[in-house]
Amino acid sequence: MTWALSLLLNNQHALKKLKDELDEHVGRERLVTESDIGKLVYLQAVVKETLRLYAAGPLSGPREFINDCTLGGYHIKADPRVRSDAFEFQPERFLTTYKDVDVKGQHFELRPFGGGRRSCRGTSFALQMTHYALATFLQAFEVTAPNNTQCFKDEDVIVDEKKIMKNTLTGVREEANDFSSVPNTPLEGRHSSEANNP
Numbered sequence: 653m654t655w656a657l658s659l660l661l662n663n664q665h666a667l668k669k670l671k672d673e674l675d676e677h678v679g680r681e682r683l684v685t686e687s688d689i690g691k692l693v694y695l696q697a698v699v700k701e702t703l704r705l706y707a708a709g710p711l712s713g714p715r716e717f718i719n720d721c722t723l724g725g726y727h728i729k730a731d732p733r734v735r736s737d738a739f740e741f742q743p744e745r746f747l748t749t750y751k752d753v754d755v756k757g758q759h760f761e762l763r764p765f766g767g768g769r770r771s772c773r774g775t776s777f778a779l780q781m782t783h784y785a786l787a788t789f790l791q792a793f794e795v796t797a798p799n800n801t802q803c804f805k806d807e808d809v810i811v812d813e814k815k816i817m818k819n820t821l822t823g824v825r826e827e828a829n830d831f832s833s834v835p836n837t838p839l840e841g842r843h844s845s846e847a848n849n850p
């Protein structure tokens with residue numbers, strides 16, 4: 653969830669596309685439900701692309717091919733040109749070139765949940781919850797980068813993993829929570845702020 657949000661904030665076009673999809677398929681009169689997820693194909697692509705870039709549990713052993721090699725009869729090139737955009741956040745790849753690739757262990761190029769008999773038992777639950785929580789959060793809140801403008805490369809939102817781990821483990825929050833301006837219901841807040849600026 654953290655990586656998905658930071659990637660979306662650093663790629664505002666993707667954030668807009670995701671919010672447009674929510675507006676189109678769910679609207680603003682009700683909150684998204686789990687039964688909407690199937691229609692939200694861009695949301696699914698965003699989650700896949702996040703899992704591709706930042707595998708939450710790289711337990712199967714992260715690997716990097718720094719030299720050309722042959723493995724099990726397959727020749728593997730250490731050439732970044734094989735997939736030049738590998739480090740780019742491009743959810744669209746899962747709607748086009750890689751549209752049939754899923755994350756459930758059947759496709760060897762993307763296995764954030766592992767594969768085979770010891771693959772993750774929580775795959776379906778984790779995906780359902782990630783889609784649902786991300787969709788609900790984005791539908792209900794306007795998220796912006798700290799400077800409240802579009803992020804550009806030199807001022808990207810940086811996720812400090814060590815700080816997140818420390819805060820998660822100790823339950824510490826960096827900033828004091830000020831809920832005074834939080835509306836009663838998230839959707840109400842979104843509507844009222846937009847009512848002033850239609």
Ligand code: HEM
Pocket residue numbers: 707708709710711712764765766767769770771772773774775777778779782
């Ligand atoms: C995005 C969230 C998650 C990711 C990326 C993830 C990833 C993984 C990975 C890579 C493995 C090792 C698979 C292997 O050795 O081949 C694993 C194992 C496992 N995961 Fe997850 N997991 C997630 C969420 C969950 C959740 C929510 C649950 C339970 C509700 C869960 C339960 C398990 C269990 C029980 C195993 C051990 C399976 C075994 O060894 O037989 N995981 N997970």
